[in-house]
Amino acid sequence: MDEAKTIKSPQGSALKDEIIKRTNGDALKCFNCGTCTASCPVMRINSKYNPRRIVRMLILGLDLPDEGVIWMCSTCHTCHERCPQGVNLPEVMNVLKNIAVEKGRIHPSFKKQIELLEKQGRLYEIGDFDNKKRVKAGLPEIHAHNKNIKKIFKSTGVDKLVESLETKNEQ
Amino acid sequence: MSSKYALFLGCTIPVRAVNYEMSVRKVAKALDITLVDLDFECCGLPVKSVNHEAYLMTAAANLAMAEKEGLNVCTLCSACTAVLTEVNKKMKENPAFREHINAKLKDTGLKYNGSVEVKHFARILHENINKIKGQIKKPLNNLKIAPHYGCHYLKPSEIYEFENPEDPKSLDELIEATGAHAVNYTAKNKCCGGAVLGIDENIALTMSKEKLDSVKESGADAITLICPFCSVMYDVNQKKISTTFNVEYNIPVVYYPQLLGLAMGFAPDELGFNMNRVKTDKLLEKLK
Numbered sequence: 001m002d003e004a005k006t007i008k009s010p011q012g013s014a015l016k017d018e019i020i021k022r023t024n025g026d027a028l029k030c031f032n033c034g035t036c037t038a039s040c041p042v043m044r045i046n047s048k049y050n051p052r053r054i055v056r057m058l059i060l061g062l063d064l065p066d067e068g069v070i071w072m073c074s075t076c077h078t079c080h081e082r083c084p085q086g087v088n089l090p091e092v093m094n095v096l097k098n099i100a101v102e103k104g105r106i107h108p109s110f111k112k113q114i115e116l117l118e119k120q121g122r123l124y125e126i127g128d129f130d131n132k133k134r135v136k137a138g139l140p141e142i143h144a145h146n147k148n149i150k151k152i153f154k155s156t157g158v159d160k161l162v163e164s165l166e167t168k169n170e171q
Numbered sequence: 172m173s174s175k176y177a178l179f180l181g182c183t184i185p186v187r188a189v190n191y192e193m194s195v196r197k198v199a200k201a202l203d204i205t206l207v208d209l210d211f212e213c214c215g216l217p218v219k220s221v222n223h224e225a226y227l228m229t230a231a232a233n234l235a236m237a238e239k240e241g242l243n244v245c246t247l248c249s250a251c252t253a254v255l256t257e258v259n260k261k262m263k264e265n266p267a268f269r270e271h272i273n274a275k276l277k278d279t280g281l282k283y284n285g286s287v288e289v290k291h292f293a294r295i296l297h298e299n300i301n302k303i304k305g306q307i308k309k310p311l312n313n314l315k316i317a318p319h320y321g322c323h324y325l326k327p328s329e330i331y332e333f334e335n336p337e338d339p340k341s342l343d344e345l346i347e348a349t350g351a352h353a354v355n356y357t358a359k360n361k362c363c364g365g366a367v368l369g370i371d372e373n374i375a376l377t378m379s380k381e382k383l384d385s386v387k388e389s390g391a392d393a394i395t396l397i398c399p400f401c402s403v404m405y406d407v408n409q410k411k412i413s414t415t416f417n418v419e420y421n422i423p424v425v426y427y428p429q430l431l432g433l434a435m436g437f438a439p440d441e442l443g444f445n446m447n448r449v450k451t452d453k454l455l456e457k458l459k
Contacts (some may be wrong), residue, residue, distance in 0.1 A: 022223075041362050045377045071220075071370050074378070076362035077326035081336055088327065097220040106221065109369035113217040121212040123182035130186050137193050137443065142185045145210045148232040151278045156225040158218070 013061040015099070022095040029085040030055045036079035036089050042072055051079055051089050054096075070096040071107045106165050114162045118153050121146030176245035176295070177237040178206040179255065181399070182213050184247055187407075188399035190443025194428035195247060195292055197437055201306065202299060206245060209236055214251040215258070224275065230258035231272050234289075235281035243288040245295060249398035250366075253323035255289045257330045291324055293397040293427060294333065297341045303348050308436035310350025313457045316430065317354045317391035318342040319382070319405070321398040322362050336360070345427060346395060349434035358385035365400035379404040380412050383420050393423040393454050395430050402426065406448045423451045433458065 019027050030052075037043050037052040049072040057064060064070070073093040080088045100106065116123055121144050131141045153159040184192050199206050215229030234255060237244045246252040262269045263285040273282045296303060325336035334341055337360065343353040364378025383405065386394055394405055406424035413420055424447065432442040433455075444451050 041364070041378055041381075042367065042374055045374050046371065072367060072374065074322075074362050074364055074366045074374075076322040076366075077336075078322075078360075078362070080327055094219055094223070098223055101221050107370060110217060110220050114221055117213050117217060123213060123217065124186040126186060134185065134189065137189050139185075139189065139192055139196070140208055142180070142208075143210075145212050147212075148279045148281065149212050149229060152225050152228045152232065152276075155275065155278055156222055156228065158222045158225045161222070 015063070016058055016061045018099065019058055019092065019095055022098075023088070023092055026087050027055055027059060027092050030059065030083075030087050031085060032056050033084060035082050035084060036087075039078045039082050041076060041078065042074050046072070049073070051093075055087070055089070055092060058092075058096075064096075067096075067100060067105065068107075070100065071110075101161065101165070104165060106162075111162060111165055114153075114158065117146070117149050118159060118162070119146065120144040121149050174203055175205040175207065175242060176290070177209050177211075177240060177242040179211055179214070179233070179237075179244050179246045179248075179251055179289075180208075181246070181248040181251040183399040183403070188402060188426070190429060190446040191247060191399060191402070191426040193441070193443040194426055194432045194437075197441055198296075198428045198432050198435065199292075201435055202296075202302060204245075204295065204299075207240065207242060209240060209242075211236060214248075214254040216250050216254045219254070226254075227258055227261070227272055228275055230254050231262060231283045232276060232279055232281050234259055234262065234287050235276070235283035238283055238287050239281075243290065246289060246291050247397075248400065249291065249321045249323035250400060252289065252291045253327075253330070257327075259285075259287060259289050260330050291397065293324065293342065293345065296427075296431070297345055300344060300348055303345075303431065307348070307350060307434045309434055309458070311430065311434050311458060312350045314351040314393070314454070315354045315389075315391045316346045316351045316425075317356055317386045317389055317394045318346055318359070319363070319394050319396040319401055320360070321396060321401045324397060342395070342397065342427065346430070349431055351430065351434075354389050354391040356385045356389035356391065358382045361385075363398075363401040363404040365404045368404070375404065376408065376412050376415055379408060380416050380418070383409065383412060383422060384418070386422055387418075387420060391422070392457065393425050393430075393451075395425050395427050397427050409449050421449060423447060423449050423454045425451065425454070 034052045218226040346353040364375035368375040
């Protein structure tokens with residue numbers, strides 16, 4: 001088992017408690033029927049991603065053997081729609097992702113996206129070339145704004161967090 | 172219903188889906204739907220995976236900008252739609268939460284009071300379906316079109332209270348309004364896989380392949396969709412999927428406003444058809 005990719009709950013149920021708290025008790029409603037896994041388009045292709053198993057392990061206070069799976073959710077919400085208990089599983093995965101980031105681990109794709117947002121307020125740069133193409137197509141020019149996002153990232157500490165992840169990135 | 176909206180383009184459309192934006196603006200103008208451009212920033216979706224509070228603040232800041240102008244928001248990307256709708260609902264329904272987020276937003280000088288409505292352009296069109304029917308100049312009678320709803324236009328349904336995601340009808344009805352035939356197919360409700368493209372390319376491409384296989388089997392002339400990310404998967408990546416899995420597709424992928432634009436009498440060039448990656452020549456030929 002790769003240490004770096006494992007969410008550890010050293011105080012026994014610390015991770016479990018945190019997930020229950022952050023999902024407002026949602027994760028605790030799961031009675032393990034497996035409708036989520038049966039409905040999951042990702043699971044059909046790569047069985048490493050098994051939402052039923054992930055929630056079950058967490059509720060039992062166990063560590064995930066491979067934390068990488070939490071980034072595999074396609075956020076299609078089919079599981080959420082069909083769950084007889086109404087558990088919002090993509091939201092559970094988001095809570096797990098947030099916790100992983102707080103512990104210094106992020107998927108490189110998200111790290112890149114956050115850096116781009118801080119720099120230009122949007123994922124794709126809009127340069128002169130793009131604006132020329134836009135004007136030619138009869139569309140207004142667009143300019144990147146990052147005024148709000150920069151302030152939000154600063155006040156929430158996301159900027160510093162992502163900066164520190166540069167050295168801690170272990171994916 | 173107000174027919175004036177702040178246009179929320181999002182990150183992808185102004186750079187990678189110019190054809191979508193062109194057709195939206197053309198069709199909107201013809202239907203007297205006024206779209207106003209504001210200096211919006213990213214909706215906040217990528218931030219959701221990293222820091223929940225920063226995500227909520229980013230979305231709320233955008234809503235506050237629209238509110239300041241007294242405008243409701245028209246979204247074109249389904250992912251932006253889900254983000255802004257979800258956070259909007261939270262801000263509207265929970266005053267304590269709203270106060271908390273507004274206090275955190277103090278640095279930005281923005282404050283959101285919860286007065287804005289967020290609607291996907293397709294949903295606005297659906298509300299105007301009778302008006303649309305009255306403006307069809309060249310009905311697309313010969314075309315068989317496979318609707319792709321995508322996930323975040325419908326789900327999670329608890330934030331939209333719009334239509335049943337297991338049996339959606341709005342896009343079928345919009346297709347039929349152009350005179351084209353909306354084709355039913357096995358993988359109709361399947362996800363494009365776009366959200367995992369940056370995480371695991373094989374999963375994403377396989378998910379898109381399943382849809383393309385099903386559309387091919389249905390005999391549809393084209394897929395019609397309403398989200399730039401789904402289009403990246405089916406249109407931009409179609410060649411890659413063909414090569415990877417050794418299957419021939421050549422299925423045109425058309426944004427719904429492009430399709431509607433044709434039926435309303437606009438020329439293909441005005442609707443950006445020359446920018447669609449999979450050639451649309453044969454499709455357009457069928458209309459002559």
